[in-house]
Amino acid sequence: MNPIRKQRLYALVAILIGSLLATWLVISALSENMNLFYSPTEIKVAQLNENTLIRAGGMVKTGSIIKDTNSLNVVFTVTDYQNDLKINYEGILPDLFAENAGVVVRGNLNTDGSFKAIEVLAKHDENYMPPEVAKLMQEDS
Amino acid sequence: MHSSIFDSLSIILKRDLMIAFRRSSTYITPLIFFLIVVTFFPLALGPQESLLSSLAPGVIWIAALLASLLAVETIFSEDFRDGTLDDFFISLEPSFILVFAKVTIHWLITGLPILAASSIAAIILYLPLDSFIPMLLSLLLGTSFMSLLGALGAALALGKSAILSAIIVLPFSVPTLLMGTSVITSSLNNQDFSGFLMIMGAMLALGIPGLCLLTVEALLLNYE
Amino acid sequence: MIKKWLIEMGSPPLFYKWSTKTLPWLFISAILILGIGLSWGLLFAPTDYKQGDVYRILYIHVPSAILGQSIFMFMAFCGFINVIWRAKISGMMLKSAAPIGVSFTLLALVTGSIWGKPTWGTWWVWDARLTSTLILFFIYAALIGLHSTIEDKTKADRAVSILSIVGLAIIPVIKKSVDWWQTLHQPSTFTITSSPSMSPDMYQPLLLCLVGFYLFFALLLTLNLRNEILERERTRNWVKQLLGVSS
Amino acid sequence: MLPNLKVENLSCVRSDKSIFDDVSFDVLPGHNIEIIGSNGSGKTTLLRTLLGLITQDRGEIVWLDDAGKYHNYRTFECLYQGHQLGIKNLLTVFENLNITKHAKGMSQEDIYKHLERVGLSNVNELASNISVGQRKRIAMAKWLLKEFKIYFIDEPFSALDDTATLLIEKLIKELNVKGCSFVITGHRPSGIEATRVEI
Secondary structure, three states: OOHHHHHHHHHHHHHHHHHHHHHHHHHHHHOOOOOOEEOHHHHHHOOOOOOOOEEEEEEEOOOOOEEOOOOOEEEEEEEOOOOEEEEEEEOOOOOOOOOOOEEEEEEEEOOOOOEEEEEEEEOOOOOEOOHHHHHHHHHHO | OHHHHHHHHHHHHHHHHHHHHHOOHHHHHHHHHHHHHHHHHHHHHOOOHHHHHHHHHHHHHHHHHHHHHHOOOHHHHHHHHHOOOHHHHHOOOOHHHHHHHHHHHHHHHHHHHHHHHHHHHHHHOOOOHHHHHHHHHHHHHHHHHHHHHHHHHHHHOOOOOHHHHHHHHHHHHHHHHHHHHHHHHHHHOOOOOHHHHHHHHHHHHHHHHHHHHHHHHHHHHOOO | OHHHHHHHHOOHHHHHHHHHHHHHHHHHHHHHHHHHHHHHHHHHOOOEOOOEHHHHHHHHHHHHHHHHHHHHHHHHHHHHHHHHHOOHHHHHHHHHHHHHHHHHHHHHHHHHHHHHHHHHOOOOOOOHHHHHHHHHHHHHHHHHHHHHHOOOHHHHHHHHHHHHHHHHHHHHHHHHHHHHHOOOOOOOOOOOOOOOOEOHHHHHHHHHHHHHHHHHHHHHHHHHHHHHHHHHOOOOHHHHHHHOOOO | OOOOEEEEEEEEEEOOEEEEEEEEEEEOOOOEEEEEOOOOOOHHHHHHHHOOOOOOOEEEEEEEOOOOOEEOOOOOOOEEEOOOOOOOOOOEHHHHHHOOHHHOOOOHHHHHHHHHHOOOOOOOOEHHHOOHHHHHHHHHHHHOOOOOOEEEEOOOOOOOOHHHHHHHHHHHHHHHHOOOEEEEEEOOOOOOOOEEEEO
């Protein structure tokens, strides 16, 4: 066979085998749980080390925000509607932080199972609408 | 034809390993560099055990990445200068297989020593013993990919400054860094880390043929 | 056959002549659509129920982020053609697109940062989208840096082409890996699968802005490419005739 | 007798400058081609183009296969010796010859014989410690490892003393008798019997 064609054939075969192997590996990898971002349920299931810094997230539970009047301390509960996680935080909260809003907290677990956050970030959703529309939608629901 | 491919491969491996052993700096330099960088972290951050063990995955991986890119420029530069690189393209064997031999040698003289030194690094950074195996596995896959990537960088920057080849491939090493550290961090948190290893394996599976072929293209540019 | 077609279609003088004709139209449509889209979005679109007027930055942020990625894909496509068929014009296109792509990516990063401060409470977070965009910026920088170190332009084009192909393969991996790593950024406003979750009077100007940005890119690319062609072919007769230099 | 390699109207243009233009020649078995040109006239580029390291802009390069047919790709292994001789500094003279693909299956005595043939006796010296002239002799010894149909040698006669020049001429003549051809380059015509091509 033409050596150039032969070289191309070898290259093609190598690429093909490589991509097949890669595809198989990726598919089996995706079936594993690979999140380093924990929901309250995952935190409960996983036996996490207290010192490891992790990110956790979920929705702020309605009526769970307790702000200390004298300091910047705040305690609130984050939920994924299955399990709750109590969060302690000292610092200024972002504007979008509110009940029923998504948050991401970074910090580590305390020995009592609560979470000590060193950073709180508010997540905002992809829904944009004028105030009137938002009001209407709220009345609907 | 098949036997002649293996002949060419074994000749390159034998020749280059012989040369590497006669010039011990080739495999000692990355090793020492790796250990020095790792040592700097406790010096700079303070010796608290909890802090260091939580930073260990990142520290080990950053040091490994930099160390494996340290000698990347030498993969082809000497062969290009003394004319032995010409043989890659004169012989009738597929050149990308010969490039793969060069990558293998680079891994043997940088990746393997780093792998060996990583155990020392893990001890001085208080990484728990349970995480040693995941660390070694992630470094095995990751440094191999870095050698492949480095070879392409070296081919593209052949004859240019030594640091250029490292700089142009650094942005592409991000997945390796993230996956590698995730493996160790997951094992620290008693989590399953096999998924990350599989992704690293997938990158390697695609990288071996893909990057070797692109490296051939890049090397040919230097003859124009 | 493809090679022959590419060489014929991609002949620099032909492209130059063809672009001279289309340039005014491109210019007018880009300025018009971008102007309408931006002023509609920034001045007349309604305020958001949650974020107020701050959200308006999205009319710049979203298109520039999309452009940053699209241009990279465009470059990798050019790179692929350049490596396989050695079409000269594709190398020049790649080179001309790079500075535009890096500018849009930078613009997306800066506007995102400005948007992040009031809404998230921080200028920068190590979130998946932000991190992968930052790495995209670094990859652009690597490509541009490599091009500048190789004196022979045709060689430089090919070298950058090779690297851009690697970039195309590795960007999905970066995106995916930083996704697993942590997440904060809101999901995409544009999706193929579902209707936009944005009110139509906010969505329409955004679409217009996006089209405007694409046209603006096409305009900049054409201008850049014309310069590149003139510079590289300055010794050729057709350029000398064009510029009125006697040969 | 059919030529092993036919080159027709070969041209190469790089950054708008013609490197060589309209080069044609046939390489018959046992006959030599000498490409003559001054520095920077594209001799090395021409050799690299012939071997497929660079693609030509115009013209044809066709190679004969065992069945007597011509193809536009290389059908047999050749030996190429560029300006850099392909010698590893950290290997000894002997190893430089022994650790090559073409020396496979060859006994040590054979290697010593080839080295002796080109006048090298310091076989265990590292290649970094020997002179330029002696390095050229190592390269010459490589010619003897196998009989190639065509040898492509870039400027074999530069920086050589008289005895080495005579040795090369003798080696080429011997290999010519066995049906091997040489395509060599040089600044001026050398003493070997060859068809001269000026570029």
